[in-house]
Amino acid sequence: MTAPMISLPAPIFAKISPHPFLVRNLTRSSTAEHPPCRTNGRATQEFRPVRINAASLSHAHGSALVRLGDTTVICGVRGELLPVEHIPQFRPVDKEQLRQKGEDGGDGGDGIGRGELRDYDLLVPNIELATGSAPQFLPGVPPITLAQTLSTRVYSLLHSTGLVEARDLRVWYSPKEQKRGEDTEMGVAGDGREEDMDEDEERLVAYWVLYIDLLFISYDGNPFDAAWAAVVAALRDTGLPLARWDPDREMVVCSKTERRALNVRGLPVACSAAVFMEKEHSESGAGPGDSGHWLLLDPDRLEESLCKEVITMVVDCSDGETRIKSIEKQGGTLLGRELIRGYAGIAERRWKEVRRAME
């Protein structure tokens, strides 16, 4: 008697034995209509299409929804005011000085601007995964390590790319302009006022703090690329209300009708890939020549759980030439100099796709 043949449908096979399942899919003998591909039907160097919807929330100052296959993330940007007297160790900023440095008017120097952003912590990104976005992310517990790492990575990338400029976040009080306005209204000539020049000086009264909150609705791998695209798209959509200092009430008031769009510099795009090894339990000492490996772009949840080595490259091609803003690589020794150099070309391709989705 022969043993009965057991045949399992693909999803069950993927669940009970994921590694051989993925290897078999990738090494399948190539035919014309079925080239070897990943378990999700993509070629190894194929991204999932990205879709971006901006400005869908009404309470946030800027928002975006990004879908990367089955990964869905919502980003809301909300500005709140930080009066300078609430800042411990505040260093007054002189507008004249800024003007000389070309910081205030033209596009320019990032020395002081970035210092302010970082010193006063004006950008507050947070990522929430515990929304039931995947079975392992359940609410009721403090944010897991992945959520913390993602928040920190977004935070540091926001600062290092200089996406937001400090001058967009400063709120000035210029007594001259406002007095002039009052004078013409009341019809009083302001002769005596020109003497007290000290009080007429423009001064910085508050900063906008941008709370950037990201909520994962659905999680299927590659969270950083999706989150970063959502942050960039939401910041591009952000418009802060015009704010001015009200000297009588001694507080900052905002205009209900007028908004000023945020100046977002460049368009950095993150591009991640994972290295999949043919051998499931390779020793750390084994050389790369021992077994086959694949570079899987834009990994999904199954692939992420099987790969140790991950690379993320952030590129910006908006100036016409490709600039690498950051490279992060962890968990393995396979990606060498040549591979990373080649990877820049892949990231460039990804940048074009994301830019198309943004517009």
Add this chain to the structure above:
Amino acid sequence: MSDRRRVNGPAGTTLPPVFDDAVFEKLDTRNGRSRPPNATRKLFLKTGVTPSASGSAYLEIESSAKPGVSGLKLSCSVHGPRSLPRSAPFSPHIVLSTHVKYAPFATKQRRGYLRDPSERDLGIHLEAALRGAIIADRWPKSGVDIIISIIEGDQDRETSKLQGDEVWDMMNALSGCITVAAAALADAGIDCVDTVAGGVAALVQDAGDGSTPSIVVDPIPSEHEQILAACCVAYLPTRDEVTNLWFRGDLPASDLELYTSIVEHGIQASKNANRVLIDCLSGTVG
């Protein structure tokens, strides 16, 4: 104490923007209710938004014609049934755990990441509403998680004064939560006796203090001068049962007629929502 697992921002407190009142009055046009008193707003429901969950659904309620008024946007995912952890005591039926969380950008004021009491309250009401619909003893020793994120709360951005009426907003949110959770439960294939849907009705006063109050369904607090009482009903239509009733307001105890009439209007609203729910489910599930 600050939460060290999150990015907390500046040490000093930040203030939400305060808008200029002079410009404000002109914009504040209270044009009243644009629908008939017994009509609910349009509802959009879709299942399967989170493929990795056992069941999920997304609900959106149309915002009214006024710009700046956001409709309700809810996303719900259901995980389970799965076995309870070893440490949990024996349970002869399924253990429901519900989480309702407002997104930080869902309301006028920014919300924190920790659940506040009102969100816990919503979770408890939701659990009560669903417990009556699920056939709980089919899954002994197992648990199911129902997680709802409120992406956008039902709040008016334009109202100048905070009317102290957050509870009315919560009622609308709860009725949406019940409907979306029922859709997600059905999507997860968890057996229920019937589809449960939420509905809200309210007793409102539109013209001054002396006028006679009237009953409307699906109220938006900003469309009415004053809400005297409101109730949120979770209702099973084929069994004609109410699984959860949340009533709040100020009614004379003698007038029982008025009270039952409000509840009946709530049931009416729930029936409307149920029709959308059935349409959505018969399109996808079966």
